[in-house]
Amino acid sequence: MEPIRYGLGDIVQLKKPHPCGVNEMEIIRMGMDIRIKCTGCKHSVMIPRAKFEKRLKKVLRAAAQQEGEQDEN
Numbered sequence: 001m002e003p004i005r006y007g008l009g010d011i012v013q014l015k016k017p018h019p020c021g022v023n024e025m026e027i028i029r030m031g032m033d034i035r036i037k038c039t040g041c042k043h044s045v046m047i048p049r050a051k052f053e054k055r056l057k058k059v060l061r062a063a064a065q066q067e068g069e070q071d072e073n
């Protein structure tokens with residue numbers, strides 16, 4: 001299975017919706033931890049990358065391609 005590609009500014013869907021009922025999260029910070037913000041209630045949470053990847057279902061809308069492809073590992 002290929003890992004899902006995601007990046008800063010993407011709108012993603014997680015396996016479980018946020019308690020407010022909305023299942024669209026925006027990635028607002030990338031690092032060791034990922035900070036995502038609920039597009040419904042604007043609440044933001046920081047979760048470890050590994051946990052985020054387990055919860056990630058799909059990318060709904062990728063942010064506009066930018067900064068080239070520098071961080072491909």
Ligand SMILES: [Zn+2]
Nearest residue numbers: 018020038041
């Ligand atoms: Zn919410």
